[in-house]
Amino acid sequence: xxxLQESGPGLVKPSETLSLTCTVSGGSIxxxxxxxxxxxxxxxxxxxxxxxxxxxTNYNPSLKSRVTMSVDTSKNQFSxxxxxxxxxxxxxYYCARAxxxxxxxxxxxxxxxxTVSS
Amino acid sequence: xxxxxxxxxxxxASVGDRVTITCRASRSISSYLNWYQQKPGKxxxxxxxxxxxxxxxxxxxFSGSGSGTDFTLTISxxxxxxxxxxxxxxxxxxPYTFGQGTKLEIK
Numbered sequence: 001x002x003x004l005q006e007s008g009p010g011l012v013k014p015s016e017t018l019s020l021t022c023t024v025s026g027g028s029i030x031x032x033x034x035x036x037x038x039x040x041x042x043x044x045x046x047x048x049x050x051x052x053x054x055x056x057t058n059y060n061p062s063l064k065s066r067v068t069m070s071v072d073t074s075k076n077q078f079s080x081x082x083x084x085x086x087x088x089x090x091x092x093y094y095c096a097r098a099x100x101x102x103x104x105x106x107x108x109x110x111x112x113x114x115t116v117s118s
Numbered sequence: 119x120x121x122x123x124x125x126x127x128x129x130x131a132s133v134g135d136r137v138t139i140t141c142r143a144s145r146s147i148s149s150y151l152n153w154y155q156q157k158p159g160k161x162x163x164x165x166x167x168x169x170x171x172x173x174x175x176x177x178x179x180f181s182g183s184g185s186g187t188d189f190t191l192t193i194s195x196x197x198x199x200x201x202x203x204x205x206x207x208x209x210x211x212x213p214y215t216f217g218q219g220t221k222l223e224i225k
Binding site: 047 | 119150152154160161162163164167168173205207209212213214215216217218219
């Protein structure tokens with residue numbers, strides 16, 4: 001059974017880069033699409049983007065200029081970098097598996113809270 | 119972007135009730151509509167894909183219907199563990215977007 005686990009700093013300074021990694025266990029990253037979603041405190045869900053095992057990416061245009069995703073198939077991991085963070089980027093960040101061709105997100109990590117503060 | 123609008127935003131119901139949540143897309147998304155359940159402090163749980171297909175392991179009291187722009191999630195007989203927030207999400211075109219959520223509370 002595939003499981004996902006997010007990791008990374010829980011505190012990031014304003015204007016710096018948020019970096020998170022999602023480790024895939026119980027299955028291979030070499031299929032499907034691997035997504036990031038975030039949820040600000042008390043608010044709804046926002047899709048950040050996805051990356052395929054081959055490295056093809058699709059980002060939300062609202063964040064595209066600041067987002068970079070990468071995949072490391074040798075470690076069964078994929079990563080998110082979000083640059084120039086502000087308080088508006090404070091959220092719980094989730095990684096999830098998106099099943100092509102319908103791109104529904106069937107497996108989610110538990111989420112990691114990112115605070116932006118100096 | 120395709121806007122997803124859920125109604126109601128909140129709903130009070132009792133154990134055993136039948137409840138329906140509606141999700142409307144700002145333009146046709148065929149059947150590319152998914153539903154998730156989220157409990158406080160937890161990650162969303164995937165329930166239904168392509169509008170009406172139940173994910174393996176999800177109780178049969180959950181059902182979904184619709185196509186085009188209008189969709190519904192129905193819980194036929196509410197159980198205590200069903201009180202949560204429900205989100206619809208379109209996967210027809212990127213950026214994938216979610217509804218604002220429907221909070222289902224105990225009456």
